[in-house]
Amino acid sequence: MVSQHEFLAQDDPAFQSFFQPGATLERISTGYIWVEGPVWLDDISELRFSDIPNNRMMTWSEEKGTRVFRQPSQRTNGSAVDRGGNMVSCEHGGRCISRTGKDGTYEVLATHWQGKRLNSPNDLVVKSDGSIWFTDPPYGIISDHEGIRADSEIGSNNVYRLDPSTGEVELVAGDFDRPNGLAFSPDESVLYIADSGRARGHGFGFDDSRPHHVRALEVLDDTKLGASSVVADIDMVPDGLRVDTEGLLWISAVDGIHCYTPEGRRLGRILIPEVVANLTFGGSNGSRLFITATSSVYAVETTRKGAERA
Structure with missing residues (x-):
C-alpha cells in the first residue's frame, strides 16, 4: 500500500478532499x-x-x-x-x-x-x-x-x-x-x-x-x-x-x-508506479477508483462517484 502523501500530486489544494482521510493506494491484483x-x-x-x-x-x-x-x-x-x-x-x-x-x-x-x-x-x-x-x-x-x-x-x-x-x-x-x-x-x-x-x-x-x-x-x-x-x-x-x-x-x-x-484546469494527479492504461469508478458506493497499469490493478477510495447514465 502507498500512503496519500506518496501518491497524490496537487495542483489545487482542493484535490486532497477528493480522497477519504487516510486513503491508501492498494495493488489488488498483479501478474499481467x-x-x-x-x-x-x-x-x-x-x-x-x-x-x-x-x-x-x-x-x-x-x-x-x-x-x-x-x-x-x-x-x-x-x-x-x-x-x-x-x-x-x-x-x-x-x-x-x-x-x-x-x-x-x-x-x-x-x-x-x-x-x-x-x-x-x-x-x-x-x-x-x-x-x-x-x-x-x-x-x-x-x-x-x-x-x-x-x-x-x-x-x-x-x-x-x-x-x-x-x-x-x-x-x-x-x-x-x-x-x-x-x-x-x-x-x-x-x-x-x-x-x-x-x-x-x-x-x-x-x-x-x-x-x-x-x-x-x-x-x-x-x-x-x-x-x-x-x-x-x-x-x-x-x-x-x-x-x-x-x-x-x-x-x-x-x-x-x-x-x-x-474548463481545462488540472487539479492534481494520482501517481502510479507503473505505466497506466485505464480506470473506472466502482465499489459498493461507486466511489472506489480502479486503475489498470501494465502488470497490476490498483484501487483507491475517493469522495467522488462516477457519472451514471440516466
Whole structure:
C-alpha cells in the first residue's frame, strides 16, 4: 500500500478532499502483461478487466479475489455496462463490438462500417438512450502484441455510434489521429474523447508531432457531434477517461491519473508506479477508483462517484 502523501500530486489544494482521510493506494491484483478495460458490474459487485497480450479477461471481487473470466477473450480492450446490465466490449482480436449478457450469452454487435472491417475497437461508452459510442484506432492491428497484425480496410481512425436495436454503425467523428478513451458529461451534452496519436503503439515509441490531448465535443440531436475544443493537453499521453457526477474529468496517462475541470484546469494527479492504461469508478458506493497499469490493478477510495447514465 502507498500512503496519500506518496501518491497524490496537487495542483489545487482542493484535490486532497477528493480522497477519504487516510486513503491508501492498494495493488489488488498483479501478474499481467498489459492490463486494460476495467469495468465495474454493480449487480454482482465484481470488477472485470483484460490482460490483452495474454488473451484473457479477469474478474475480481473482495470476496473471491481474482479469477479468469474468459480465455481466449479475442484480446478484449475497453468494456462498459449497458442499460440492461450486460457487458459490451471492444475486441482487438475480433475487430468488433460484442455483448456478454448477464446470463453469460455472447453475441457480436458490429464488425464493419460501410462494408469495411473495423480497425480494432478500443474503448466505448453507453449513452442513456442505449446507443454505444466507440473509438477505433489501429492499436490492435499494427502488431501482434495487442491483437492480430493486419492492414486497415477503412484507412482512417474514427469514432462511431452503434444503434444496438438496428445494428447500424454511424461515423460521428473522423478528424482524430488515434481516438482512444471517451466519456460523456453528466448531462450528455458533451462527449470527451482522448487522442493518443503521440503513442505509436507497442514497440514504436512516441511521435512528438502528433496529438496528445482530450477534446470536448458538443453533442447535437443525441446522434451527432458538433464544435470541439481541447480541454486537456497531456504530454504523458492520455488514454482512458471517466467523468464524475460533478463533471470533473479523470484521465489516465503514462504517469498516473490526471484530474481536470471541464474548463481545462488540472487539479492534481494520482501517481502510479507503473505505466497506466485505464480506470473506472466502482465499489459498493461507486466511489472506489480502479486503475489498470501494465502488470497490476490498483484501487483507491475517493469522495467522488462516477457519472451514471440516466
